[in-house]
Amino acid sequence: MDIKKETIASLHEKLVNKDITAEALTNQALDNIKDDAEKLNTFITVNDKATEDAKKVDAEGFNDLLAGIPIGIKDNIVTNGIKTTxxxxxxxxxxxxxxxxxxxxxxxxxxxxxxxxxxxxxAMGSSTETSYYGTSVNPWDFSRVPGGSSGGSAAAVAAGEVVAALGTDTGGSIRQPAAFNGIFGIKPTYGRVSRWGVIAFASSLDQVGVMSKRVEDSATVLSVIAGHDDKDSTSSNKDVPDYRADLNKDMHGVKIAVPKEFWHEGTHPDVLDNVNKALEAYKKMGATVEEVSLPTLKHAVEVYYVLASSEASSNLQRYDGVRYGYRAKDVKNIKDLFVNSRSEGFGDEVKRRIMLGTFSLSAGAYDAYFKKAAEVRTIFINEMNDVLKDYDLIMGPSTTTPAFKIGEKVDDPLAMYMNDILTIPANLAGLPAASVPAGLADGMPVGLQIIGKPFAEQDVLNAAYALQEENKFYEQIPTALKGED
Incomplete structure (x- = not known):
């Protein structure tokens, strides 16, 4: 069985009809991960209890669509008894x-x-190149990055190792790699999914989401993981719809706003061409597409990196070599333990953001940087919400370019940060947003970004589903894997 060609629903049907067992399906996923390990490096840790868990599901039955379905989990989501790094x-x-x-x-x-x-x-990066365990690789071209920070999850889905995977999105870390790998990825509204047990990067921006080849599969998983959690004071108590059951592709009367600021001057022409074709497709489906303006968008990257780094500097102070994790050796006092453990344990990008955040929160810089960034964020949120008063959705490119070469930007932090320029706005405003495949540029996938009103994940999913059923991009096999089928 080729998981790349299956959906959660088709696998569920096979499991119910006993055409395959959960144990066999899980073992196939594990075999795929093992076979791809050297060329793709998508997983840090494989769950050695997965087969045992699958046997229990076989014995208990398949009462839920997800029962027996192999799922990949981003390694900043805490898992009992499984190493989380x-x-x-x-x-x-x-x-x-x-x-x-x-x-x-x-x-x-x-x-x-x-x-x-x-x-x-x-989760600090846009290419998976800052991982201590080496970069993952894009299954469309082994010389290119899979994006980040959820690059492993995206590449695993695109390669057919798993049918769906969880990621986290702080400034585009689900949508950017989804676009780079030719899959669907959704970041729900801030508070829609509990963050309890997610290793924090920037607490006011982080959100767990889903990646899959097909929109309906992400809808299925999102319905399961969404909802209120007493352990997370930021989680919403709004009822959770059955996103998959409510999926439809009717775009008649839907009003789409296209911010002119999303048409960034550095955007690849083929990216723009594919996005324009997608917007034309929506018009033919009966939607209205109009240009709008978000003037404060030009400050989004600066605002994001001040706020996110400030929150990161606070969240990461707990890693001190005392309670858990890496501990420096041959230290003479507690100060040496703290300094050496962090110096040796953190990579360069994490250190860079801690220093930026610590500076932004310092007494001499707080008003000029952190406070000002927070004020501009509020202005930007108001601008986004004003647009969404008159429109149902905001659309534009997910990224300015297709996936870039491994090593191309890793030594240029500012160039790397600009990868998030189009995805950051949804995080700053806490809005649901997704990337759906829109076509190819230079033989590599590109995505259309869809942003919705607060807690209007269904609208985002429906619009993505409509485009998916129009272009059927999910039928395409990643270029670098074609010769292996």
Whole structure:
């Protein structure tokens, strides 16, 4: 069975009809991961209890669509008894004694966690190149990055190792790699999914989401992991719809706003061409497409990196070499323990953001940087919400270019940060957003970004589903893997 050609629903039908067992399906996923390990490097840790978990599902039955379905989990989501590293040396041996809320919900539905996927260290990066465990590789071209920070999850889905995977999105870390790998990825509204048990990068921006080849598969998983959690004070108590059951592709009367600022001067012409074709397709489906303006968007990258780095500098102070994780050797006092453990345990990008955040929060810089960035964020949120008063959705490119070469930008932090220029706005405003495949540029996938109103994930999913059924991009096999089929 080729998982690349299956959906959660088709696998569920095969499981119910006993055409395949959960054990066999899980073993196939594990074999695929093992076979691809050297060329793709998508997983940091494989769950050696996955087969045992699958046997239990076989015995209990398949009452839920997710029962027996292999799922990949980004390695900054805490998993009881399975090593969780955040792709950092400082957590190289961290074995959690509890699971994140999203993991408890997946387990209750019978989903099989086959392992922990690679990412940029502490989710800080746009290429997976900052991982202590080496970069993952794009299955469309082994010389290119899969994006980041959820690059391992995206590449695993695109390569058909798993049918779906969880990622986290702080400034585009689900949507950018989804675009680079030719798959669908959604970041829900801030508060729609519990963050309890997710290793924090920037607490006011982080959100767990889903990646899959097909929109309906992400809808299925999102319905399971969404909902209120008493352990997360930022989670919403709004009812969770059945996103998959409510999917439809009717775009008649839908009003789409296209911010002129999304048409960035550095955007690849083929990216623009594919996005324009997608917008024309929506017009033919009966939607209205109009240009709008978000004047404050030009400050989004600066605002994001001040705020995100400031929150990161606070969140990462807990890694001190005392309680868990990497501990420096041959230290003479507590100060040496703290300094040496962090110096040796953190990678360069994490150190860079800690220093930027610490500076922004310092007494001499707080008003000029952190406070000002927070004020501009509020202005930007108001601009986004004003647009969404008159329109149902905001659309534009997910990224300015297709996936770039491994090593091309890793030594240029500013060039790397600009990869997030189109995805950051949804995080700053806490809005649901997704990337859906729109076509190819230079033989590499590109995505259309769809942003919705707060808690209007269904509208985002429906629009993505409409384009998916129009272009059927999911039928395409990643170029670098074609010769292996």
């Amino acid at each position: 955040a792709a950092s040396k400082i957590l190289y041996n961290f074995m959690p004694v509890y699971s994140a809320t999203v993991m408890e919900k997946l387990a209750a539905a019978g989903a099989i966690n086959v392992g922990k996927t690679n990412l940029d260290e502490f």
